Amino acid sequence: MNNESIFIENKLKQLGTTSKYGNTSLREIEEIEVTLGINLPNEYKEFLSRFGTLNFNDIEVAFYSVTNSDKEPFKIVNFYGVNGDNFDLKMIINSYTDRIPEDLIPIAECTTLISF
Numbered sequence: 123m124n125n126e127s128i129f130i131e132n133k134l135k136q137l138g139t140t141s142k143y144g145n146t147s148l149r150e151i152e153e154i155e156v157t158l159g160i161n162l163p164n165e166y167k168e169f170l171s172r173f174g175t176l177n178f179n180d181i182e183v184a185f186y187s188v189t190n191s192d193k194e195p196f197k198i199v200n201f202y203g204v205n206g207d208n209f210d211l212k213m214i215i216n217s218y219t220d221r222i223p224e225d226l227i228p229i230a231e232c233t234t235l236i237s238f
């Protein structure tokens with residue numbers, strides 16, 4: 123485990139984050155890529171294999187822009203994973219087909235309106 127992973131894990135614990143279903147296996151990640159015909163970034167695969175679906179216990183966690191402090195923060199409630207419920211990555215990607223650019227992958231439930 124590298125220092126960045128330890129840092130992220132400690133921050134998630136501070137936020138009271140829980141993994142809803144445990145981590146995601148490499149087989150499940152490969153299945154997503156094959157089924158959807160995509161290649162997930164290595165960093166995201168590592169995140170899924172380490173943390174899986176994350177839940178902030180229905181509390182919005184705000185992420186502020188470091189370059190524009192006047193910009194409204196992104197507010198995240200959950201990070202998607204592989205679990206077959208409303209936070210299933212395959213289901214979410216399929217539901218956004220033709221609504222977001224092809225080179226974007228929805229990885230989290232954001233309650234802030236985002237425009238492209």
